[in-house]
Amino acid sequence: MSSTWTLPDDLVVPELPADHPGPGAPIPQHWGRCFGCGDDQPSGLKMDFVIGEGLEVIGRLEVANRFQGGPGFIHGGILMTAFDEAQGMACSAALRAAVVTGHFETDFARPIPLGSVLEIRARVEGTVRRKVYTSADARIVDGPLADPEVVVASSSGLFVTVGHEHFEKGRRFADGLPGPDRDVSAF
């Protein structure tokens, strides 16, 4: 299966921020209630991230039983969510900007068993105005069917940088129903 994704000709590769922490530095969760990375989200993916080389970040996902789709394997939508989180984190680390997903596509190359540990390497390919082009690939690095040489899935996504006002619209719904305003400025 091959992607229909193509990068534009006028892509600009961003410079790393001057205070970029460098490979291996942990990346904090961007929002405690985030389904991808938050530790205040019991049903979430609870992904961990560190900075990789250049414009790359490295995410880790333990494939828990609750992520099951077909018997014994990860649900495809869960895998897409993990890619979405990783590629969003790559944008945030490279650009120090808030982003939202505009367009996303994933190739599923191999089934991924429950109990395995996925490493997702996600990177910014470049920007065009507010558009951020990203890609990522996943490998099983521990547990069942582990083989770090094999790419089990890959992904391409277009993110769009937004101001914090974007999230103001959702702040009253942070508990799922309209309620007191919450401070989402740290998102």
Ligand SMILES: CCCCCCCCCCCC(=O)SCCNC(=O)CCNC(=O)[C@H](O)C(C)(C)COP(=O)(O)OP(=O)(O)OC[C@H]1O[C@@H](n2cnc3c(N)ncnc32)[C@H](O)[C@@H]1OP(=O)(O)O
């Ligand atoms: C601390 C932070 C941590 C951040 C860490 C992040 C990690 C979290 C990762 C999870 C992220 C999510 O799931 S976010 C949740 C899912 N996504 C969303 O809810 C987004 C919903 N959509 C929107 O809110 C809106 O459509 C926007 C913001 C994407 C765009 O609206 P806008 O602001 O009015 O901008 P607009 O002018 O329309 O578009 C700007 C440019 O992007 C292009 N563009 C817009 N949408 C698309 C699209 N779907 N496909 C292609 N291109 C698009 C336009 O053509 C234009 O290109 P040009 O004219 O310049 O050529």
